[in-house]
Amino acid sequence: MDETPKIRLVILGGGKGGTALLNLLGHLPAVEILGIADKNPAAPALSLARALGITVVDDVVHLIAKTETNLIVDVTGDPTIKAIITAHKSLGTEVLGGAASKLLWNIVQHDAQMQTKLFQTEKLASIGTFSSGIAHDINNPLYLIMGLAENLLDETDTTRRREQTNDILGAVKRIATICQNLTHYARQSTPFDTTNVELNGTLDEALTIAHYATTPKDLSIVKDYANNPVITAKPEEMLQVFVNLMTNAIHAMEGKGHLTLLSECQDGIVRVSIRDTGCGIPQESLEKIFDPFYTTKQPGKGTGLGLHSVKTIVNKNHGQLSVSSTVGQGSNFQMEFPSASPT
Amino acid sequence: MEKTAAMFGGNATEGCVLIVDDEPDVRKVIRMTLEKAGYQVIEAEDGEKAIEKINEGENPLILDVMITDIRMPKINGVEAIDYFQKEYPRVPLIVLTGFPDTELATSLLRKGIVDYLVKPVEGEKLKAAVAKGMERREIHHL
Numbered sequence: 001m002d003e004t005p006k007i008r009l010v011i012l013g014g015g016k017g018g019t020a021l022l023n024l025l026g027h028l029p030a031v032e033i034l035g036i037a038d039k040n041p042a043a044p045a046l047s048l049a050r051a052l053g054i055t056v057v058d059d060v061v062h063l064i065a066k067t068e069t070n071l072i073v074d075v076t077g078d079p080t081i082k083a084i085i086t087a088h089k090s091l092g093t094e095v096l097g098g099a100a101s102k103l104l105w106n107i108v109q110h111d112a113q114m115q116t117k118l119f120q121t122e123k124l125a126s127i128g129t130f131s132s133g134i135a136h137d138i139n140n141p142l143y144l145i146m147g148l149a150e151n152l153l154d155e156t157d158t159t160r161r162r163e164q165t166n167d168i169l170g171a172v173k174r175i176a177t178i179c180q181n182l183t184h185y186a187r188q189s190t191p192f193d194t195t196n197v198e199l200n201g202t203l204d205e206a207l208t209i210a211h212y213a214t215t216p217k218d219l220s221i222v223k224d225y226a227n228n229p230v231i232t233a234k235p236e237e238m239l240q241v242f243v244n245l246m247t248n249a250i251h252a253m254e255g256k257g258h259l260t261l262l263s264e265c266q267d268g269i270v271r272v273s274i275r276d277t278g279c280g281i282p283q284e285s286l287e288k289i290f291d292p293f294y295t296t297k298q299p300g301k302g303t304g305l306g307l308h309s310v311k312t313i314v315n316k317n318h319g320q321l322s323v324s325s326t327v328g329q330g331s332n333f334q335m336e337f338p339s340a341s342p343t
Numbered sequence: 344m345e346k347t348a349a350m351f352g353g354n355a356t357e358g359c360v361l362i363v364d365d366e367p368d369v370r371k372v373i374r375m376t377l378e379k380a381g382y383q384v385i386e387a388e389d390g391e392k393a394i395e396k397i398n399e400g401e402n403p404l405i406l407d408v409m410i411t412d413i414r415m416p417k418i419n420g421v422e423a424i425d426y427f428q429k430e431y432p433r434v435p436l437i438v439l440t441g442f443p444d445t446e447l448a449t450s451l452l453r454k455g456i457v458d459y460l461v462k463p464v465e466g467e468k469l470k471a472a473v474a475k476g477m478e479r480r481e482i483h484h485l
């Protein structure tokens with residue numbers, strides 16, 4: 001493996017194909033992306049490339065002529081490009097275009113779809129473990145509604161009637177919010193549509209959902225948020241990452257302890273950490289926790305897919321995930337992402 | 344506040360019920376339903392507070408029936424039920440919870456709770472369960 005020379009490629013075309021290639025190839029160690037070109041400065045792949053620190057140009061020729069390049073991938077779909085490439089590329093450079101680049105694009109697309117399905121399956125499996133929490137949060141306001149309505153049948157005092165009717169309306173709104181949160185969480189993301197995601201809001205939303213998964217007993221939550229941490233990702237997937245990490249944290253603390261949510265922005269890097277004061281993870285297990293199906297939970301309580309999805313999603317979004325943990329003291333899951341360039 | 348029913352001019356009440364639930368809204372509805380039916384109501388927001396309440400003042404003497412949720416902060420309902428059955432075997436217990444769990448319901452009914460009710464429960468059903476609890480209490484008293 002080590003002897004294979006690095007593939008140094010340039011991408012022509014910043015549309016869906018270019019975005020998919022950046023996403024797929026951007027974190028392969030054997031591949032270096034030297035640059036991406038598109039005539040349209042608003043092409044979606046270009047902002048992603050900037051966030052990744054990849055050169056962005058509008059002049060195709062300039063990129064093609066780069067001598068370090070050994071592969072040109074043309075996903076412009078523009079028939080006139082072929083001649084330009086042939087005229088300007090250096091001798092040893094190979095070209096992937098036409099039907100061949102379409103094939104690559106199809107494989108990438110298929111792979112992304114499978115992955116999206118896998119994330120969705122993991123998410124739906126975990127929603128199963130939320131049922132008791134959801135039932136609790138819905139049935140309490142329902143009970144209020146029922147009790148007040150029964151009382152209103154023969155309540156004659158006008159002030160009390162007004163008060164109780166208002167309480168019913170409040171309870172209805174609470175239930176509607178729960179349903180909204182859940183349908184939002186259950187929604188399947190589309191394979192390629194990344195956008196700017198503000199992570200503080202995502203952390204807050206995840207916390208609401210993580211509560212359903214556990215019986216929080218004596219939980220104190222500390223939020224230490226940076227101003228406007230924004231990355232390029234899929235909001236549904238980032239929500240899934242945070243929900244998984246928070247559920248793990250709350251489980252590890254058996255509902256009692258401190259959960260710290262931290263976001264930081266520094267030098268083009270957005271850092272998020274989720275820290276708990278739970279049971280901790282023994283050194284020898286640290287490398288196993290990301291394996292699919294690794295779980296220490298009872299059947300029905302965990303599938304062992306949570307952290308696997310977390311890691312895959314974080315890496316796919318060009319982030320790094322690290323964990324530090326001390327048995328008996330707690331764990332800290334830390335992520336770093338390239339900040340989305342301000343637009 | 345808690346002894347409102349008892350303050351109705353010294354009228355004998357139907358009995359005294361302790362409700363344990365972390366949701367003030369839920370306690371409010373139970374109180375409303377039971378006070379209308381002539382019961383005296385005491386509230387606690389979790390298992391730990393319930394233990395305090397049950398030992399407070401004359402409560403150990405007048406408490407007849409206890410209604411508790413299962414999913415609560417601090418000491419959860421199942422732990423609380425074990426505790427209460429051990430410490431206060433004469434107080435019949437009713438579980439009122441937001442989560443229908445047949446397995447849990449069966450095991451708790453085997454342990455001798457009066458009823459396992461799921462929210463939202465009709466006022467009539469709740470009152471029937473409390474009345475059943477009151478009967479049991481009288482049997483215990485004999």
Ligand SMILES: Nc1ncnc2c1ncn2[C@@H]1O[C@H](COP(=O)(O)OP(=O)(O)OP(=O)(O)O)[C@@H](O)[C@H]1O
Nearest residue numbers: 248249252280289295296297302303304305306307
């Ligand atoms: N914050 C944490 N503190 C302690 N142990 C943890 C923590 N997070 C994960 N673990 C350990 O790693 C294992 C794997 O976690 P993962 O989220 O992948 O699966 P799971 O939580 O068991 O099940 P699920 O698929 O429902 O998430 C857990 O079973 C637990 O032993």
Ligand SMILES: [Mg+2]
Nearest residue numbers: 244248306307
């Ligand atoms: Mg998990």
